[in-house]
Amino acid sequence: MKVRLYEENTNMKDVDKVVNILKDGGLAIYPTDTVYAMGCDALNVRAVEMICKIKNINPAKTNLSIICYDLSDISAYAKISTPVFKLMKKNLPGPFTFILNATTNLPKIYKNRKEVGIRIPDNGIIRLITKELGNPILTTSVRNDDQIMEYDTDPELIYEEYMNLVDVVVDGGYGGLEPSTVVDCTNDMIEIVRQGKGELIL
Numbered sequence: 001m002k003v004r005l006y007e008e009n010t011n012m013k014d015v016d017k018v019v020n021i022l023k024d025g026g027l028a029i030y031p032t033d034t035v036y037a038m039g040c041d042a043l044n045v046r047a048v049e050m051i052c053k054i055k056n057i058n059p060a061k062t063n064l065s066i067i068c069y070d071l072s073d074i075s076a077y078a079k080i081s082t083p084v085f086k087l088m089k090k091n092l093p094g095p096f097t098f099i100l101n102a103t104t105n106l107p108k109i110y111k112n113r114k115e116v117g118i119r120i121p122d123n124g125i126i127r128l129i130t131k132e133l134g135n136p137i138l139t140t141s142v143r144n145d146d147q148i149m150e151y152d153t154d155p156e157l158i159y160e161e162y163m164n165l166v167d168v169v170v171d172g173g174y175g176g177l178e179p180s181t182v183v184d185c186t187n188d189m190i191e192i193v194r195q196g197k198g199e200l201i202l
Helices: 010-022 045-054 082-093 124-135 156-160
Strands: 002-004 028-029 037-042 066-069 096-102 115-119 139-140 167-173 182-183 189-194
Touching: 002 010, 010 028, 010 066, 010 124, 010 167, 028 124, 028 156, 045 139, 066 124, 066 156, 082 096, 124 139, 124 167, 156 167
Parallel strands: 002 167, 028 167, 066 115, 096 182
Antiparallel strands: 028 037, 037 139, 066 139, 096 115, 182 189
């Protein structure tokens, strides 16, 4: 299935279609403020395992990332100090992935590394889907970050390639080519481990 959504004045019936697929353990591809991404309900272990299999991700060796609707949701899933919270408040929503220590509210599959990436993209489509779902969304770039190609920005081409692997592709217009900036805050020391689209405001 492919659904066209807009950041403004979007059709809530179409949003509900996507949300219901995620609630049923389905997989989705959607736009973010950086590149198109693949994801699922982050609390549905079977769906998370399916994403890891498709992307050939070993969760014991790779940090998994989740999209939250806003800052108030983060503390349920990650441990966050006051200085780090202030930093995130300055930069989110935005094209960043903040690596934080995970809480016990995330399924065991996330805890192999005891860390989780937090995203709050500056994109109204995926944030609305996350809000309506009521859970965070596991998120991973459609392509590996060092292999993002121009055809990964076109939702029509993405649909052609992934329609048999995922349950819905959200067409939010053309996506970007540059991934998020990754910021490690696990030791309350701010370390940029990958410079991407986002310019961190300290």
